[in-house]
Amino acid sequence: xxxxxxxxxxxxxxxxxxxxxxxxxxxxxxxxxxxxxxxxxxxxxxxxxxxxxxxxxxxxxxxxxxxxxxxxxxxxxxxxxxxxxxxxx
Numbered sequence: 001x002x003x004x005x006x007x008x009x010x011x012x013x014x015x016x017x018x019x020x021x022x023x024x025x026x027x028x029x030x031x032x033x034x035x036x037x038x039x040x041x042x043x044x045x046x047x048x049x050x051x052x053x054x055x056x057x058x059x060x061x062x063x064x065x066x067x068x069x070x071x072x073x074x075x076x077x078x079x080x081x082x083x084x085x086x087x088x089x
Contacts, residue, residue, distance in 0.1 A: 008049050008050075008052075008053035011049055012046055012049055012050070015042050015045055015046050015049075016042075018042055019042045022042070023035065023039070033083060037082070037083070040075060044072070044075045047071055048071065051068075051071070052064060
């Protein structure tokens, strides 16, 4: 299991399974905003794996860092937009 693409695929499957479990937790009474934030965090992690391994940005650390910053800021904006109605009410 030394193939980095296979390890990335396994990690993506695990992160997707965690998203599904989070969605199922909402039906069990867990706070929907907490789960929504968790799903966004998992999506951010999945995007980082895809950029790093599948697009091979691990070979270009400066580009990888730039994409990580932009992606992180974008996810924070999305999180703010997602939580804004809950905070304002």
